[in-house]
Amino acid sequence: MSNPIDPTVDPYGYLGMARNPDGSVTRIVEIFPTTPACSNPSDSNPVLTKDIPVNESNKTWVRIFLPRKAFDSDPAVKLPVIFYYHGGGLILLSADSTMFHEFCSKVAIEIPAVIVSTEYRLAPEHLLPAAYDDCMEALQWIKPTSDEWLTKYADFSKCYLMGSSAGGTIAYHIGLRAVRDDLNPVKIIGLILHQPFFGGVKRTQSELRLVNDKVLPPCVTDIMWELALPTGVDRDHEYCNPMVGIKSDVLEQIKDLGWKILITGFDGDPLIDRQIELAKVLKEKGLRVIDEFSEGGFHGYGIRDFSEANKLFGVLKNFITS
Template sequence: MELPQIDPTADPCGYLGIIRNPDGSITRTLKLPQCPASSDAAVLSKDIPINKETNTWARVYLPRRPESSAAPATKLPLLIYYHGGGFILGSAAALFIHKLCCEIASEIPAVVVSVDYRLAPEHRLPAAYDDCMEALEWVRSTGEEWLTDFADLSKCFLMGTSAGGNIAYHVGLRAVTCGDGLVPVKIQGLILHHPFFGGVERTPSEVRLANDKVFPPCVADVMWDLGLPIGVDRDHEYANPMTADKSHDFEKVRDQGWRVLVTGCEGDPLVDRQIGLVKMLKEKGVDVVSEFSEGGFHGVEHFDDSKAKILYNVVKNFVLSF
């Protein structure tokens, strides 16, 4: 995956490959390479509809193993993945998302369900949260054999990158209130990879990296403007978790024994918000594991295979620690 050759601070919309239309929609001119579901040497994958009315679907990944023709004696952990793209871009069929999910499925190993949700501004938040919660309900009730035969639904993890990390956080807080309503699915933890959060007041890292060439705050501002409900600002709870009192939900997260993994890097303008989230969760009694690296930039693992390998190992250690 390559970065667009446009200065994001000079032309945020051009950098994102979008044109804002008078009716509130956007035209997406940046065509990300797509990849069909496949049966490669290490991982099988296939696409399954979730809701035909909203056109949501999931790509399910199954590591190829010698015993894959029959149900294994020990089932694999289940990882439900939400892609990034600032709520306005991306797809579970994007080549770089497909590659990441294949590698995670193979490295852990785990069954991975990558959710394709509706995008803003045509479908503003909380549409993505609704779709991803519906996908969780689908996992609970589906008779899809790759899940019933190979996945241990009692070892479920919600993972997302960037905006997907934001989704994993908010869907997790919804799911924790369901109690036994998700049985046989039992969530063990959340994996927030470079999670996308915001706020009206700039953080020191956002000021320091105001001219970042990958994901400067001005680009994030455009995404929030298009993704949030009309009429709210970046201090809305969807963007800024510090503004909402979720103490009761955090108590349930703690009582159910969930753990939260937050990953980030110092070269990401969002790093201070991610560190702040870790601090807040710890203060609420949530068991949090944080991994912050030097250098890097937002979503670096999509561009640097050596960094991606480190991420896969961190995720593997987290999942297998349960």
């Protein structure tokens, strides 16, 4: 779906919002379609899905994606688990947004894997770290769950944290938290940061080069971070800029556990330099990092059109099955 509004001219309109005189925002229209879950085995979909509440007071939940082939076959052969976090700049979209529903369905089939996609609270109604807290709570919720799809088909010894765009940022922060928690039986063995959404006060060269980008120009990411970050902080806060407050002891724990980290990006994305910088720093810390940075593309490349995502699915499969 294309948005006719030029983001460099009307960034709030491009995001489906209006800025109010008091600094708050009004969501004008929901411009992204959603898809309901379907757990009926008689349905023709190649992936079964269902939604399960996590915290009803916060209206958070998870959507589980189970490949039909797994459902119809011997459950003794369990599948790796991918905890997925959707994008949207921390202010938009949902786990049931059609683009992410279809993307998770495709990943579930291609790997194959059980996908657990988390619905988290959005800013500006809920400032950071609300989204990070919600996704950590959902990860801990898995521990005592008795849901049959998870107990019967999920191999909790092979778990990955994955996110696209802002979801990649969430996966990174949840990884930093999770390494210090007892999540048994969940055993995380890798992070997948798909075009992660990071920021900072000083513009990078790619942000300057793509200042008039028609998909995600810096003026739009500035607004997203302004709406998402805690009151009174700037984009050099650790929630936004991974180069700030690097926790060497936590990274050392990740290194000792042998986690693999995949970071993907495209040079048509204004955020590419920040993604490259993170990969470089993590490698210097001795972590097992695989980076897949390609020419062309744009932010969100492959999410909306699977004809553009075949390489990504291949990279994901190799990363998880190797």
